[in-house]
Amino acid sequence: MRLPKFEYLEPTNVKEITSLLKKNADAILVAGGTDILPKMKQRIVTPKFVINVTKIEDLKKIEFGEKKGLILGSLATLDNISKSKQVIEKFTALAQAAGRIASPQLRNMGTIGGNISIESMCMYFNQSHEWRKGRPHLCFKLGGDRCFVAKGSKECLALFQADTPPALIALGATVTIVGSTGKEKIINIEDFYTQKSKKVNILKPTDFVKQIHIPTPPKGTKSCYLKMAQRAAIDYPIAGAAACITISGNKCKNAGIAVTSVGSGPLRLKEVEDILIGNSITDELIAKAADAAYEKIRPMPHFNISAWYKRKLIRVLVKRSIKQACI
Amino acid sequence: MKQLIELKVNGESYEAAIDPHRTLLEVLRENVGMTGSKEGCDLGACGACTVIIDGKAVLACLTLALDARGKEITTIEGLAKDGKLHPLQQNFVDYGAIQCGFCTPGAIMSAKALLDENPKPTVAEIKRGVSGNLCRCTGYTKIIEAIEVTAK
Numbered sequence: 154m155r156l157p158k159f160e161y162l163e164p165t166n167v168k169e170i171t172s173l174l175k176k177n178a179d180a181i182l183v184a185g186g187t188d189i190l191p192k193m194k195q196r197i198v199t200p201k202f203v204i205n206v207t208k209i210e211d212l213k214k215i216e217f218g219e220k221k222g223l224i225l226g227s228l229a230t231l232d233n234i235s236k237s238k239q240v241i242e243k244f245t246a247l248a249q250a251a252g253r254i255a256s257p258q259l260r261n262m263g264t265i266g267g268n269i270s271i272e273s274m275c276m277y278f279n280q281s282h283e284w285r286k287g288r289p290h291l292c293f294k295l296g297g298d299r300c301f302v303a304k305g306s307k308e309c310l311a312l313f314q315a316d317t318p319p320a321l322i323a324l325g326a327t328v329t330i331v332g333s334t335g336k337e338k339i340i341n342i343e344d345f346y347t348q349k350s351k352k353v354n355i356l357k358p359t360d361f362v363k364q365i366h367i368p369t370p371p372k373g374t375k376s377c378y379l380k381m382a383q384r385a386a387i388d389y390p391i392a393g394a395a396a397c398i399t400i401s402g403n404k405c406k407n408a409g410i411a412v413t414s415v416g417s418g419p420l421r422l423k424e425v426e427d428i429l430i431g432n433s434i435t436d437e438l439i440a441k442a443a444d445a446a447y448e449k450i451r452p453m454p455h456f457n458i459s460a461w462y463k464r465k466l467i468r469v470l471v472k473r474s475i476k477q478a479c480i
Numbered sequence: 481m482k483q484l485i486e487l488k489v490n491g492e493s494y495e496a497a498i499d500p501h502r503t504l505l506e507v508l509r510e511n512v513g514m515t516g517s518k519e520g521c522d523l524g525a526c527g528a529c530t531v532i533i534d535g536k537a538v539l540a541c542l543t544l545a546l547d548a549r550g551k552e553i554t555t556i557e558g559l560a561k562d563g564k565l566h567p568l569q570q571n572f573v574d575y576g577a578i579q580c581g582f583c584t585p586g587a588i589m590s591a592k593a594l595l596d597e598n599p600k601p602t603v604a605e606i607k608r609g610v611s612g613n614l615c616r617c618t619g620y621t622k623i624i625e626a627i628e629v630t631a632k
Contacts, residue, residue, distance in 0.1 A: 154522050161483075161500035161546055183544070190503075190542045191523040203500070205547055232536070256612025257590065258527060261536040262543070386611030387525055 154194040154281070159203045167363065170206060171335045174359045177202045182361055184228050185263040187255070188271055196282035197295075212266075212363065215240070222368040227266025227361070231317075232257070234265055244367055246320040246376035246395045246478075253380050254316050256387045266362040268317045269328070269342070273350045273417060274389060275311035276456060277301040293351055302453055309350040310417070312455045314389035318342065318419035320378045323395040323409035326367045333359035339366075346418035353418060371407070374399040377477040379470045390414045391458050394446075394470035398429070398478040405429045410442075410475070412467055415452040422446050425471065434479050443472035485549050489514065490558030496545075504548045505529045505540035508555060516556035516585045520614075527613035530586035531555050537593035537612075556585035559592070568592055568630050577626040579617035587613040591627045600631055 162177070164170045174180055180202035183189055192198050206212070212226035217239040225234065234240055235252030254260055254268065278294045291297025293309035300306040326342045342365070345354050356362070370376070376397035382388040392414045399407040408429040410422045428442045447468040452460045482497045487504075489512060496511040505522075508514050508531070520528030522541050529540040532554040559566035565573070568588050578584045587610055594601060594609030601609060606627050615623065 155506075156501040156503065158499065158501050161544070163546075186542050186544065186547075187524055187539075190544075194523060203544075205544065207547060256527065257593075257609060258530055258537050258539045258612045259524060262538050386608075387614075 156190065156193050157196060157199045159193075159200055162202055162204045163208055164204060164206060165208055167209065167211065167331065168335065170204065170209075170361055171331060171333065171359070173202075173204050174361070175333050177204075178358070180204055180358075182206055185230070185259075185267050187259050187263045188267060192272075192279070195280065197279070206361075217243070219369055222366060225265050225365045225367075227364055228264045230261060231263045231265060231268060232260040235260065243370060244320075244324055244376065246323055246378040246397060247317065247367070250316040250320040250378040250380070250393070250395065253378075253382075259387075265317060265365060268315050269321065269345065269365070270354055270356060270362060271315045273309075273311035273313045273353050275302065275309075275350075278311055302455065310453050311350040312414060312453070313346075313350065313353055313416065313418045314414045315419070316378070316380060316390060316393055316413065318346070319393055319395040319411035319413040320376070321365065321367070322411035322419055322421050323378075323397040324367050324370070324376060325397075325409060326365050328365055329363045330356065330360050331363050333357070337363065343419075343421050348416070348418040348420075350417040370397070371399055371401075373401050373406070375478045375480070376409075377474045379474045379477070381466055381470060392463055392466045392470055394467060394474045396471070396474035396478040398434070398475065400434070400479065403433050405432055405434050408475075410446070410471065412446065412450065412471070415450045415463060415467060420450065422449055422471070424449050429475070434475070439472055439475050439479075442475060443468045446471040483546065485546060487512065487545070487548060487553060488551065489553045489555060498545055500544070500546055502545045503541055504531070504543040504545045504553070507545040508540060508553075514555055514557050517589075518582055518585060520582070520586075525614070526583070526586075527590065528583055528586040530589040530613065532589055532593050532596075535593070535596065537590050554589070554592075556588060559588070566592075568595070568627070571626040571630045572623070575622050575626040575629065577619060577622040579615075579619045583613055583615045583617075587615065587623055591623075591630070595627070595631060601627075603628065606631075 181200040212228040214226040216224045231251040241248040302310040378395040380390045380393040397409040408426040410425045425442045452463040518528040520526035
């Protein structure tokens with residue numbers, strides 16, 4: 154499959170990205186290209202301009218300081234994040250999530266900014282042009298009038314399956330977005346997602362993600378991300394769960410729990426956190442918390458995975474991730 | 481509009497006039513004439529097009545040729561020296577890790593990137609290192625064996 158024709162632009166600094174995005178409507182940013190180039194080959198997106206941002210070295214940084222926390226430039230590769238000593242030590246869930254994405258080659262190319270901004274995936278959407286043309290109706294995500302995931306659904310139900318967002322939510326990350334005026338906006342990563350499959354995140358066509366910041370976790374904090382997939386590599390999760398637990402004086406002082414691949418966006422499970430916070434962590438409490446996760450989520454069946462299986466799996470993953478974060 | 485670019489492949493420089501929408505894989509195969517890197521799925525799932533750019537194994541089918549300007553590109557053609565196969569290539573042959581041969585260039589490039597970074601990998605690390613390369617003849621055991629022997 155060939156890429157569609159486009160005009161190629163190569164900015165050398167952050168300011169230039171904003172001006173190029175403003176000047177050229179129908180432009181798309183390409184960094185790793187591992188998600189967008191296949192979609193262009195399949196003619197799902199056919200932009201007039203492609204803006205290659207990989208020459209901007211500033212955005213590739215992975216910096217850590219006790220006071221300022223962890224700063225990840227949006228172009229930091231998933232491989233570098235998963236192998237960074239400080240990330241492994243202090244932000245374990247993120248290193249685990251980044252290290253389980255796709256394959257070594259794709260991790261060398263893919264960036265954290267791209268991974269958090271990834272679109273939802275669907276077997277009725279991520280297909281070749283010929284495949285889609287052969288079907289009598291289009292789905293919501295392609296501008297049509299129906300959803301093939303669940304018959305009769307009034308909205309798109311494509312599944313959000315990125316690995317790093319639940320880890321970032323559990324760790325309390327914030328995202329810096331640069332808007333069309335060049336002004337920076339810092340938001341909690343949870344607010345970055347709309348929980349709607351048709352447009353997963355709040356980015357406008359002229360916005361881009363500049364960096365991600367995670368505050369240094371307090372003493373006694375550990376985190377863990379667990380992913381269940383059909384294959385060990387090159388696969389999206391059937392379900393994934395991240396837990397970040399702070400223990401102080403035998404009691405759970407703070408908790409962050411988030412799951413992915415169960416709906417239209419990564420989901421923070423406040424109910425589960427509330428069960429843990431303020432109590433000493435015992436096996437019974439963890440089981441109660443996992444049951445709360447099981448009750449909270451409302452997954453749709455996707456591919457050959459039933460909703461029933463997903464809910465049971467989330468219960469297990471939440472339980473194990475909390476346990477591992479407490480060891 | 482076509483642009484004149486210079487690519488540094490296996491230590492030698494090549495010039496080509498190309499459109500911006502051409503991938504590195506297309507340019508390597510069609511303009512440079514190196515057909516060792518294979519086009520499998522062309523969507524980033526199979527690893528048959530793996531090349532090494534600046535020391536990292538990446539997929540040529542998802543790299544824009546314009547983006548590869550000024551970078552050090554190594555393909556399967558760059559491994560054999562003076563008519564003698566690279567130890568990895570020789571061991572792939574000796575241990576029967578080539579069946580139909582289509583995934584072999586990609587698997588060898590992944591293995592090379594792994595051994596360059598970690599000369600003594602464990603079996604688990606080898607499996608992880610070549611996990612991005614699908615072999616539809618399913619000869620994985622032999623591929624892992626060949627890499628293990630090379631590392632010794």
